Amino acid sequence: MRPRTLKFKDVISTNEELRSFIGTPSERAEKKVIHYIDEHCQNFISLSPFLVMSTADKKGNCDVSPRGDQPGFVMVLNEKQLLIPERPGNKRVDSMKNILENPRVGLQFFIPGLGETLRINGKACLVKDDELLEKMAVGGKRPLLGIGVEAEECFIHCAKAILRSGLWKPETWKDKAHLPRAAKILADHANIEGVSVDEVEAGLIEGYKNRLY
Incomplete structure (x- = not known):
């Protein structure tokens, strides 16, 4: 049976109308975005065992995919570039196919027990550099590929969603x-x-x- 579709009748269609509901950001929120991976971002990434990555194909069809390993599994190469290891999966490679069509990516890094997250937006590519991939080997097994990201925006995301969800509170599980x-x-x-x-x-x-x- 074909699922029923609800048609939303009352929607917001302009930035002006959106702002009338939400308001405007504070000066701190406006200025929190930096354009390189500074020492704070590098430290956050070194402690993060998990991230989610958003991609889209050339038509704008979106996908989000998790990546996880031991803390520090993402290699920061310099203040603009990082490398995410591509470990074995189900071979659908949805994210990587999207990156070949549209390099824009969004990353969100999590640290267990910490409410704030780190967001990095930029451009991605698929990396097969032997020297870099060897450095990311675990138990003698190197990643199949790497996802290289050139950072364009880096900023801390507040803890409100994590706090509301009780995500890190075992008593809520x-x-x-x-x-x-x-x-x-x-x-x-x-x-x-x-x-x-x-x-x-x-x-x-x-x-x-x-x-x-």
């Missing part, structure tokens, strides 16, 4: 028994004849155990 079962979702969405949920789950577990690097 649901018991695992009440969480969605990823294998069930994946099996239903893929809908491959003859492949059971248990088989999908076994494949996920095997990949998590043996193919992280």
